[in-house]
Amino acid sequence: MIYETTPLAVAVFVAFVVAVLALSIWLGSRARSAGGYFAAHGQVGWFVNGIAFAGDYLSAASFLGICGMIAFSGYDGFLYSIGYLAGWIVALFVIAEPVKRLGRFTLADALNARFQSRGIKVVAAVSTLVISLFYLVPQMVGAGALVKPLLGLPHWAGVVMVGIVVTGIVATAGMVSTTWVQFIKGTLLVAICTFVVVLILGRGFAVPERPIPPDTVQTYSKDASGTFVNGAPLSADNQLDSKLRRDFGTGFGSIASLPGGVSETGPLGPIEYIRVFADSTVTTWKKGSDPAGSTAFSPVERKGSDLLLPGGSPTFKGVRADSIASKLDFISLMLALFLGTASLPHILIRYYTVRDPAAARKSTVVGIGAIGIFYVLTLYLGIGAMTSGALDPTDSNMSAPLLAKTFGEGLFAVISAVAFTTVLGTVSGLVMAGAGAVAHDLMKDAMRMELSDGQQVRAGKIAAVLLGIGAIILGILFERMNVTFLVGWAFNVAASANLPALVMLLFWKGTTRQGVIAAMAMGLVSSLTWIMLSADTLEKVYGYSAADAAASSLVPFSQPAILTVPLGFATLVLVSLMTRGRGGGVATED
Amino acid sequence: MSDDPDIRRGARLGIAFFSIYTAFYAAFVGVAAFGTFAAGAPSGGLASMAALGLPWGVVAGFGLIGGAFVLAVVYAVIAGRGGRT
Numbered sequence: 001m002i003y004e005t006t007p008l009a010v011a012v013f014v015a016f017v018v019a020v021l022a023l024s025i026w027l028g029s030r031a032r033s034a035g036g037y038f039a040a041h042g043q044v045g046w047f048v049n050g051i052a053f054a055g056d057y058l059s060a061a062s063f064l065g066i067c068g069m070i071a072f073s074g075y076d077g078f079l080y081s082i083g084y085l086a087g088w089i090v091a092l093f094v095i096a097e098p099v100k101r102l103g104r105f106t107l108a109d110a111l112n113a114r115f116q117s118r119g120i121k122v123v124a125a126v127s128t129l130v131i132s133l134f135y136l137v138p139q140m141v142g143a144g145a146l147v148k149p150l151l152g153l154p155h156w157a158g159v160v161m162v163g164i165v166v167t168g169i170v171a172t173a174g175m176v177s178t179t180w181v182q183f184i185k186g187t188l189l190v191a192i193c194t195f196v197v198v199l200i201l202g203r204g205f206a207v208p209e210r211p212i213p214p215d216t217v218q219t220y221s222k223d224a225s226g227t228f229v230n231g232a233p234l235s236a237d238n239q240l241d242s243k244l245r246r247d248f249g250t251g252f253g254s255i256a257s258l259p260g261g262v263s264e265t266g267p268l269g270p271i272e273y274i275r276v277f278a279d280s281t282v283t284t285w286k287k288g289s290d291p292a293g294s295t296a297f298s299p300v301e302r303k304g305s306d307l308l309l310p311g312g313s314p315t316f317k318g319v320r321a322d323s324i325a326s327k328l329d330f331i332s333l334m335l336a337l338f339l340g341t342a343s344l345p346h347i348l349i350r351y352y353t354v355r356d357p358a359a360a361r362k363s364t365v366v367g368i369g370a371i372g373i374f375y376v377l378t379l380y381l382g383i384g385a386m387t388s389g390a391l392d393p394t395d396s397n398m399s400a401p402l403l404a405k406t407f408g409e410g411l412f413a414v415i416s417a418v419a420f421t422t423v424l425g426t427v428s429g430l431v432m433a434g435a436g437a438v439a440h441d442l443m444k445d446a447m448r449m450e451l452s453d454g455q456q457v458r459a460g461k462i463a464a465v466l467l468g469i470g471a472i473i474l475g476i477l478f479e480r481m482n483v484t485f486l487v488g489w490a491f492n493v494a495a496s497a498n499l500p501a502l503v504m505l506l507f508w509k510g511t512t513r514q515g516v517i518a519a520m521a522m523g524l525v526s527s528l529t530w531i532m533l534s535a536d537t538l539e540k541v542y543g544y545s546a547a548d549a550a551a552s553s554l555v556p557f558s559q560p561a562i563l564t565v566p567l568g569f570a571t572l573v574l575v576s577l578m579t580r581g582r583g584g585g586v587a588t589e590d
Numbered sequence: 591m592s593d594d595p596d597i598r599r600g601a602r603l604g605i606a607f608f609s610i611y612t613a614f615y616a617a618f619v620g621v622a623a624f625g626t627f628a629a630g631a632p633s634g635g636l637a638s639m640a641a642l643g644l645p646w647g648v649v650a651g652f653g654l655i656g657g658a659f660v661l662a663v664v665y666a667v668i669a670g671r672g673g674r675t
Contacts, residue, residue: 075647079622082651086615089658093608093665097600275643308645309632310622320627327623334619338612361669365662372655379648507601 005152009413013150016417020184020424021165025172037174037457038105038436039352046359048183050366053350055182057084057341057367058189058374059135059426060142060397061487063419066375068396069315070382071253071403072284074307076316077382081375083334087341087491088371090499092364095342097357098506105352106433107345108441111501111520115513118446123520125441127497128345130524132430132437132467133474134490135346139430140475143423145397150416159475162420166427167468170435171461175353178428185425188418190370193377196415199407200384201273205280206264207257208389209249212283212299218243220394221294228294240297240393250389256281256301270380277383278305284386285393297393307386315485318557329557333488336561340491343498346426346433431467438463485540489531492561496523500568508576515576523568530560600669607665611658618650 035041044052062084069077103110108124140159147158169177219230220240227234230243241251258265259279268276283299284307290296306312311319318326341347351360385391385403392398401419405412439459443449451459500523501516531537536558538549626632626647641649 075645078647078651082618082654085655085658086611089608089611089615089661092662093604093611097604101597271642271644274648278643278645305645306632308648309626310647311627319623322628330623331619334615334622338615358670361666365659365666368662369659372659375655376652379651 005150006409006413008409009150009416012410012413013417013420016414016421017165017424020181020421021169023180023184025169025177034105034440034453034456034460036176037460038432038440039349040175040179042353042355044179044353046354046362047366048179049350049354049359049363051186051370052179052182052353053186053347053363053367054190054370054374055184055186055425056347056350056429057371057426058186058422059487060139060419060423062374062378063189063193063422064142064145064397064400065138065487066378067381067385067400067403068398069313070379071385071391071399072396073313073315074382074386075310076313078379079310079316079334080337081378083337084341085368085372085375086338088364088368090339091342091347092361092368094506095348095502096351096360096364099348099502100351100354100357100360103348103352105349105440106436107348107498108437108445109352110348111505111516112445114505115516117513117517118448119517120513120520121441121446123517123524124498125437125446127493127520127524128437128441129434130528131345131490131494131497132434134486134493135344136427136430136471137474137478138486139423139427140471141478142397143420143427144475144479145395146401146416146419146423149398149401150413150420155479156476159472159479162423162427163468163472163475166424166431166471167465169424169428170431170464170468174435174457174460174464175349175432178425178432179350179353181421181428182425185418185421186370189422190374190377192414192418193374193381196404196407196411197377197380197384199411200380200403201270202267204265204268204273205255205258205276205387207255210247211256212244212248212250212254214299214301216244216299217290218297218393219290219292219294220297221292251391252285252297252389252393253386253391254283254389255387256283273380274308274383277387278308280304282307282387285391287393295394325556328562329559332492332557332559332562335565336488336492336495336559339495339499339561339565343494343502344490345437345494345498346429349433349436350429427471431464431471434467435460435464438467485536488559492531492559492564493524493527495561496527496564496568498523499565500572504569504572504576508573510576510580511572512576512579514579515572515574518575519568519572522571523564526567527560527564530555530564531558534558534560603665603669607661611661614657615654618654621650622647 066077066080099110102113108121111124112120143162144155144158147153169181218240221228229238229240232238244251265276281301282304284302285297286300288296310316316330318329354360354363381400385399388403388406390402390406401412401416404415439456443459444451444456497520500519504511533554535549535553538544538552539546
């Protein structure tokens with residue numbers, strides 16, 4: 001589809017980004033020491049830190065990906081919302097306060113608090129970098145996807161913009177400016193999404209002027225000579241939804257019939273909105289191909305109640321199958337979301353920015369509140385987009401911004417700018433975690449380089465610049481790939497590599513240095529190996545067809561956490577028992 | 591685990607709250623995986639079960655999200671009363 005760039009959109013976008021940057025740099029201008037650079041002097045207030053948690057955690061995958069998944073497939077996107085939020089329970093009840101007590105700047109600090117082991121530092125730093133990499137790529141690709149419709153710029157320009165801005169944020173004042181970017185972003189995201197949901201409820205549902213016949217087909221093809229819609233070149237007057245709008249008065253995604261045969265509902269309350277949707281029939285669009293090889297979209301009417309059951313998307317279709325392997329894949333992903341949050345390095349380092357464990361606890365509660373509100377809103381945003389007549393069937397990630405566009409260009413510009421700051425906030429946290437792992441864990445502690453406070457900060461800034469350049473390159477290379485699934489993998493790897501070591505260190509006195517190293521290495525290697533051999537990777541990374549990928553896969557399902565997390569625990573216990581009294585040391589918490 | 595009695599008490603409290611929430615989350619995942627469909631079609635009772643006229647998945651999802659916040663606040667209040675820092 002072609003999106004028109006308007007001066008208003010550009011002005012709002014530029015104003016947002018400049019304001020966020022200026023404020024963060026001003027607020028962070030006093031960070032000079034390593035404590036200031038890596039942990040904001042440990043003086044961030046618990047409320048600000050709580051909202052910054054939301055800003056750090058609610059990534060492009062949450063905002064654009066979940067809304068898009070609900071808009072295209074229904075309830076399955078909401079499963080991610082539930083799993084992502086549930087993970088904070090592990091963070092609050094098990095991890096938050098001990099991690100704050102044990103650590104200083106990084107995840108490795110907490111894991112290594114009792115052992116002073118170079119091995120733990122190395123494996124924790126590698127784990128941090130791998131997880132951050134999995135998380136970074138979809139954010140960068142999301143940035144590229146956003147600037148195309150908003151500013152009319154190519155994908156690479158968006159990726160470069162994010163890379164430069166984030167490197168600027170992290171290299172100027174590290175965790176202080178990162179915290180304020182995340183705070184501003186978290187506040188804006190929840191506030192703007194709440195506003196859009198109020199508008200959605202106020203509008204209610206309406207059926208199109210004329211019903212869409214089931215034999216309607218819209219085709220789309222792209223080759224060296226250009227892009228074609230229904231056999232004619234793509235243009236402002238011949239977009240994928242142009243004919244639909246002319247013939248039926250709506251684009252993709254609409255209500256086919258409302259309960260009671262009414263043509264519109266008028267404003268609805270939040271419970272009534274879901275209830276009416278469940279009792280309605282919705283026109284969704286199935287993707288296929290026509291005899292000429294073009295991608296063909298044809299309408300499929302589905303009951304709203306069916307769209308509010310799990311298993312409607314390719315990701316979770318196993319829920320509706322009878323095969324145990326398919327169901328295990330689903331359970332494994334939900335387990336990874338539950339256990340992965342509290343193991344994500346860029347989340348854990350936020351605990352070092354507050355004064356004490358009590359502040360860590362309170363800020364997590366604030367974070368759960370803000371994040372929980374957002375995830376409830378995702379269901380309304382997704383359903384609103386699904387029935388807005390404004391979907392782009394070639395790009396689910398644009399569902400939320402295009403929904404906002406149905407309320408006016410101004411809101412589209414604001415939502416897109418907020419989405420861009422969403423990317424900035426999360427990428428800043430990821431680069432910060434990576435910079436800490438390189439400068440503090442690898443260079444200073446593992447390689448035993450004699451670094452003064454100032455040198456450590458400089459090393460962190462150089463690492464941030466290098467990570468920013470790496471992120472830009474990966475964001476450009478992965479443009480064509482559907483990368484949302486990488487976030488799910490990041491949760492699998494984080495849960496497998498980090499959680500067993502963190503939990504056992506806190507709750508089992510018999511944990512040894514060797515046990516921690518072995519468990520982290522086992523969790524990291526086993527989860528990565530499993531992912532690389534899975535059907536999902538064969539299809540989405542190596543380009544196999546779905547059938548070939550399923551036939552060639554060496555593992556029975558794609559999400560490894562259900563096996564690799566227990567494997568990490570078992571490895572730690574076994575190795576710790578074998579190495580007790582042999583210089584392994586044992587762990588106790590202060 | 592730490593030998594500090596305050597920290598041990600706090601850890602026990604955290605584990606108790608964690609266990610409660612985990613039980614509900616596990617039940618939700620189990621129902622979604624095994625209790626909603628049979629042979630690719632909604633399996634009757636559970637699939638059509640609803641509260642407030644809403645499908646079970648929506649009620650459970652809102653419950654898990656809202657319940658997490660409620661538990662978090664209760665935990666914070668109890669832990670705060672215990673004077674832990």
